[in-house]
Amino acid sequence: MRYSHQREIIREIVFSTNSHPTADWxxxxxxxxxxxxxxxxxxxxxxxxxxxxxxxxxxxGPVARYDWNIEPHDHLKCNVCGEMIDIQVPNEIIKDTVMEKYDFEVSDVEITLVGKCNKHT
Amino acid sequence: MRYSHQREIIREIVFSTNSHPTADWxxxxxxxxxxxxxxxxxxxxxxxxxxxxxxxxxxxGPVARYDWNIEPHDHLKCNVCGEMIDIQVPNEIIKDTVMEKYDFEVSDVEITLVGKCNKHT
DNA sequence: ATAGTAATAATAATCATTACTAATTAAAAA
DNA sequence: TTTTTAATTAGTAATGATTATTATTACTAT
Known part of the structure; x- marks a missing residue:
């Protein structure tokens, strides 16, 4: 991947915020x-x-966001303001634990494990 | 919600499959x-x-799927064939546990907790 | 300096989904 | 049963996010 000015600025923008920006932003x-x-x-x-x-x-949801933080971590998504908050989900995902630890009223937990199923060796 | 023939058939179609169908299908x-x-x-x-x-x-991802199973449960998504497999995530989400229990090579775990953040009482 | 190739701006195309509208229909009221 | 009503529909246009195309421009190795 050779250097490009545009890409460098895009990278800097992503690294400058914790707001999980969209492409459009x-x-x-x-x-x-x-x-x-x-x-x-x-x-x-x-x-x-x-x-x-x-x-x-x-x-x-239907839009892609980007994050400079490539460490494995999860997110709280506020369905009022849309904000995404970084969290570390502990070994036990307990709605109640997350609720008090982050003062967040959890209405839905979405967990998707992505990978390869056993049909592909 | 008054009766409609179309809605009834749509409901039957969703209830007839485990394939988590899309609107288009x-x-x-x-x-x-x-x-x-x-x-x-x-x-x-x-x-x-x-x-x-x-x-x-x-x-x-960017498309909506539908499921007759309204019980809280999670999914394994195969990034080769796209299939979504129903699972019950135990209290501890352990990639390794899921890997051997479901014979699924997990490459990414996506957890999103949706709700209301503390800015909205 | 230049050839080769990656990256670009501009724009069209695609895909999933929502919005609009006039016509139809289920269900309640007369 | 007929009339009234509001929900639902088919058809189509519009939207929003993203990807593809294409002619031009700009890195970079020689």
Whole structure:
């Protein structure tokens, strides 16, 4: 992956916030310094950065968000303001524990384990 | 919610499979008996059935899937064939445990707790 | 300096989903 | 039973997020 100015700025933007930004938000930010960037460039570079393991892709319902924190961690998603809060889920996922520890009224826990099923050796 | 023939068939289709079907797949199925149904009708009714708690909505990346099983449970998602397999995550989420119990090579665990953060009383 | 190739801007295309509208229909009221 | 009503529908247009295309531009190794 050779150097590109656009990608470098995109990386810096992702690293500058804890807000788990979307491609669209990042597009708005980068246009402040590079008004001619294309939204496609933002998407392409976010994908490349995620593929390289430099940033992390997190799926928030139907939209993709990005996170500079590539350590394994989970999220609380507020269904009022939409904010995503980083958490470390302990060995026991206990709704009640999360509720008091993070002062968060859990209404739904979504757990998806992604990998390869036994049909593929 | 008054009776509708279309909604009843949509409900039956969801209840007839363990494949966590998408709106589009259900649309293909219902057209076999009602060739004139509209895709919008499928979406609207799936939403109503989910709102009523008759079926469950599960988000699979950017697409919505539906499940007749409304009991709290989780899923294994195969990133080769895309299949979603029902599981009961035990009190301890241990990748290793899931791996041997379900013979599934876990590469990523996605946990999202949805609810209301402390900014909203 | 230049050839080769990756990256870009601009734009069109795609895919899932929602919104709109006039016509139809289930169910309640007369 | 007929009339009234409001929910539901088919058809279609619109939206929002993302990916693909294409001609042009810009890194970088030689």
């Amino acid at each position: 990042i597009y708005g930010e980068i246009k402040k310094s590079l008004p001619n960037v294309s939204l496609g460039t933002v998407y392409r570079n976010l994908k490349q950065l995620a593929d390289e393991g430099i940033i992390r892709n997190i799926q928030d | 259900i649309y293909g199925e219902i057209k076999k008996s009602l060739p004139n149904v509209s895709l919008g009708t499928v979406y609207r009714n799936l939403k109503q059935l989910a709102d009523e708690g008759i079926i469950r909505n599960i988000q699979d």
